[in-house]
Amino acid sequence: MPNVRGAGTEKSRIIIYLVMLKISKKADYALMALQYMATVQYGEMNGLSTFRVVNTKEIAEEHHIPLELLAKVLQTLAKHDMIESQNGPKGGYILAREPRDISIAQVLAAIEGPLGIADCYHEKDDHASCDQMEHCNIRTPLLKVQESIVHLLSSMSIEDMMEEPPLIIVESRKKEGVQL
Amino acid sequence: MPNVRGAGTEKSRIIIYLVMLKISKKADYALMALQYMATVQYGEMNGLSTFRVVNTKEIAEEHHIPLELLAKVLQTLAKHDMIESQNGPKGGYILAREPRDISIAQVLAAIEGPLGIADCYHEKDDHASCDQMEHCNIRTPLLKVQESIVHLLSSMSIEDMMEEPPLIIVESRKKEGVQL
DNA sequence: CCCAGTCAAGACTAAAATGGTCGGAGATTC
DNA sequence: GAATCTCCGACCATTTTAGTCTTGACTGGG
Numbered sequence: 001m002p003n004v005r006g007a008g009t010e011k012s013r014i015i016i017y018l019v020m021l022k023i024s025k026k027a028d029y030a031l032m033a034l035q036y037m038a039t040v041q042y043g044e045m046n047g048l049s050t051f052r053v054v055n056t057k058e059i060a061e062e063h064h065i066p067l068e069l070l071a072k073v074l075q076t077l078a079k080h081d082m083i084e085s086q087n088g089p090k091g092g093y094i095l096a097r098e099p100r101d102i103s104i105a106q107v108l109a110a111i112e113g114p115l116g117i118a119d120c121y122h123e124k125d126d127h128a129s130c131d132q133m134e135h136c137n138i139r140t141p142l143l144k145v146q147e148s149i150v151h152l153l154s155s156m157s158i159e160d161m162m163e164e165p166p167l168i169i170v171e172s173r174k175k176e177g178v179q180l
Numbered sequence: 181m182p183n184v185r186g187a188g189t190e191k192s193r194i195i196i197y198l199v200m201l202k203i204s205k206k207a208d209y210a211l212m213a214l215q216y217m218a219t220v221q222y223g224e225m226n227g228l229s230t231f232r233v234v235n236t237k238e239i240a241e242e243h244h245i246p247l248e249l250l251a252k253v254l255q256t257l258a259k260h261d262m263i264e265s266q267n268g269p270k271g272g273y274i275l276a277r278e279p280r281d282i283s284i285a286q287v288l289a290a291i292e293g294p295l296g297i298a299d300c301y302h303e304k305d306d307h308a309s310c311d312q313m314e315h316c317n318i319r320t321p322l323l324k325v326q327e328s329i330v331h332l333l334s335s336m337s338i339e340d341m342m343e344e345p346p347l348i349i350v351e352s353r354k355k356e357g358v359q360l
Numbered sequence: 361c362c363c364a365g366t367c368a369a370g371a372c373t374a375a376a377a378t379g380g381t382c383g384g385a386g387a388t389t390c
Numbered sequence: 391g392a393a394t395c396t397c398c399g400a401c402c403a404t405t406t407t408a409g410t411c412t413t414g415a416c417t418g419g420g
Contacts, residue, residue, distance in 0.1 A: 025379065055396070069380055075398065088388035089395040112202075152328050205408065235366065249409055255368060268417025269365045 027111045030073050033059050034107060035161045037083070038099040043162075055092030073111065080110040099162060105153035207291045210253050213239050214287060215341045217263070218279040222342070235272030253291065260290040279342060285333035 036059055041051050056074055060067040074093055078085045082102055083093045095102070216239055221231050236254055240247040254273060258265045262282055263273045275282070 024377090057396090066380060068382080071397075072380090072399090078397085085397060086388095087386060087396055087398095089393095090389080091387075091396045093397095148332050149329055237366090246409060248411075251367075252369090252409095258367085265367055266417090267365095267367055267415085269419070271366045271417070273367090 023108070024112060026069070026073050026076075027108050029063075029065050029070050030077060030107050030111050031104065031158075031161065032063050032065070033070065033074060034077070034082070034095070034099075034102060034158045036062060037093065037095050038158050038162055041095055042099055053086055053090065053092040053094055058092070076111055077107070080106075082107065082110060095158075099158035102158045103154045104156045104158075104160075105150060107158075108153065203288070204292060206249070206253050207288050209243075209245050209250055210257060210287050210291050211284065211338075211341065212243050212245070213250065213254060214257070214262070214275070214279075214282065214338050216242060217273065217275050218338050218342050221275055222279055233266055233270065233272040233274055238272075256291060257287070260286075262287065262290060275338075279338035282338045283334050284336045284338075285330060287338075288333065 037054055040054055043050050056071045057067060059065075059074075060070045074083065074085075077083045078093065081096055084096050085091070085093055217234055220234055223230050236251045237247060239245075239254075240250045254263065254265075257263045258273065261276050264276045265271070265273055
C-alpha cells in the first residue's frame, strides 16, 4: 500500500470504512442461493448426504429476500446452466455442477451481464463508439486492475463459501476500516 | 483458475469479453483528468518541465467529455484535496501531491463515496437494517475479495497510469476475451 | 475600475439500471 | 384428470446515474 502523505496533514488522511466494489442485490442473492444449495446438496449429516431439491420459496424464507426477485435470479442462473430446474410439486432447483466448478466470476457474469470496467470495453468491434479512445491512456492500467479482479473472482468458487464464517471478523473489520 | 467443466459441454463454456467491475463515468473522467494533469505537470520535454496550470475546458476538449460534468468531478476532487484550484483568468487546477501519492482507490472513493461491496456493510452501527445477517454466510469470502480489490486499487497510483500505453495489447485482449 | 475568464454550487431533466410485482404456462402428484 | 405446486416471462415503480443549465464569486489584466 502506498504511503500517503499529502499536503494537508490531517485532512488528507482519508479513512474509509470499506470501499468500492459494488455488487448488486441480485448478484448477492444469487451467491446466497448457490451457497445455500451447495450446503444442502453437497453437505452431509451423520455421514448421510443431505441432498434434496430446494425451491425458491425455501431459499427466500431462509434468507429473508423477496420471493419473486429471487425467482428471477434463479431463472437467470438456470438459463446459464448453473442450476437445473425441476417443475411441479416437490420441484425446485439443483446445482448443475459441483460447487467447486462454479466460480464467483461466472455467477456475477451471469447475473450482471458482460460488463466491462468501462463502457467502451465490451463492444467487440464498435471502436468508433468511444470517441475518447485516442487519449484515454487510462485504459491499459485499468485493464490490469480488471484482469486481476477477474482472476481473483475466477479463482474463488461456491465451494469456498461453504464453510461457516467467523462472524467476529466481519465486525472487527468494520471498526478497523481500511486505509487507502 | 478453476477448471470449469459443466454438464453441458459447449453451452456452459462461457467466454466473456471483459467483466465485472463497473466504474462510473464520473470516476472514469476523474482518472482521465488526473492522468492528464500528471503528464502535463510532472512530465518533461527536452529536459524542460512542462509544468503549467490546466483548466477544465482544456481537459474536456482533449478527452471529448462534457464540460459541465467534468467541472463537477474536478470540484469534488478539489474538495477532497487531491487537486488545488486557482481562480481567475489563466487559472485552473494543479495536482495537490505527486502522482505516486494519489492512489486509484482514493480517487474512486472520493467520487463514488464509501460504498461497501454490499449495502449492509458501510453502515457502522445499523446492524438491524440487514435482516439477512444471520444467514449470510456469503459475507466473509466476499469480504476477502473486497479486501484484495481494495488492496490492489490502493497499490496503484496515478503514476502507474502515466506511461504511454501499448494500445495493441488492448486490442488483442479484446479479441482474446477472458475465460472464467 | 471594469471586464473577461475561471472555479463553485445548486437545481433541474432525461435516461438507464435496479428492485420489485403480477398473471399465467407447464409439470407432477394424488 | 384435476388440483396444486412450480417455474417462467412480461410488466411497473423507484432509484441512480449522466448530463444540462443557471447563478454567483473570485482573480488578473487592460
